[in-house]
Amino acid sequence: MQIFCQGFKLSIFVILLTLTYSCTTYRQMTYLQELNNGDSLIKNSYGQETYKLQPGDVIFIRISSLNKEINELFNPNDFINTSSVNEAALYYKSYMINDDGNIEMPVIGKVYVANKTLSEIQQVIQLKTLEYFKEAYVTVKYGGFKVTILGEVRKPGVFYFYNSKVTLLEALGQAGDLNEYANREKLLIIRLTPDGLKTNRINLLDKKLLQKSDLFVQPNDIIYAEPLKSKSWKLNSYNVSIILSSISTLVLVISFVLKL
Secondary structure (H helix, E strand, O other), X not given: OHHHHHHHHHHXXXXXXXXXXXXXXXXXXXXXXXXXXXXXXXXXXXXXXXXXXXXXXXXXXXXXXXXXXXXXXXXXXXXXXXXXOOHHHHHHOOEEOOOOOEEEEOOOEEEEOOOOOHHHHHHHHHHHHHOOOOOEEEEEEEOOEEEEEEEOEOOXXXXXXXXXXXXXXXXXXXXXXXXXXXXXXXXXXXXXEXXXXXXXEEOOOEHHHHHOHHHEOOOOOEEEEOXXXXXXXXXXXXXXXXXXXXHHHHHHHHHXXXXX
């Protein structure tokens, strides 16, 4: 009878441990906690426009004019007016900033664009263009930038984006979201800056993220999702089910033996 009681107590302990683990997991996996309707008009003035481009970045430049010859000179086989824009084509028709911080354009020649935002680059090229042509308008966009996502995500890898603003949540969505073992309170961002590598920890559970510059990724960011300590325990629902099943079987066997 004593053995039976011990087995029963052990079963109760495991059940309580399972419930505790489940509650903890729920709290640790819910993004932007305590977000309500009153937060629906949160404004965030940060984004890609604060990013200053570096050597290796790729930008797409289009010079538009009423002069057909100028359009053909700067935009050969112009695909931008087609109904569907191929992102790979956009990348290969763009300009890569070389190690000296320059791009090389037809007629205009070298243009220094490093350590400038897209708006600043647009203004520089606009002025350069007007030195040669009248009534020409310059458009500058990202030709694509990469973000590397590693660690406790469902699909780690290198991902390319073509929008001017990409949120951290969008980037993680491309990687299939964080898995159940990811520590959502300490997401590590490694960012290349003119002064060197900068690291930052992001708390995805905090709704204040929506008001911070951390909400947006920047070109060449490395995002690392470190594991929760509980991963080392391997305490998931499958293992718990096996434990409970084994204990239940053991209790039944002991009960049967005691009856004999």
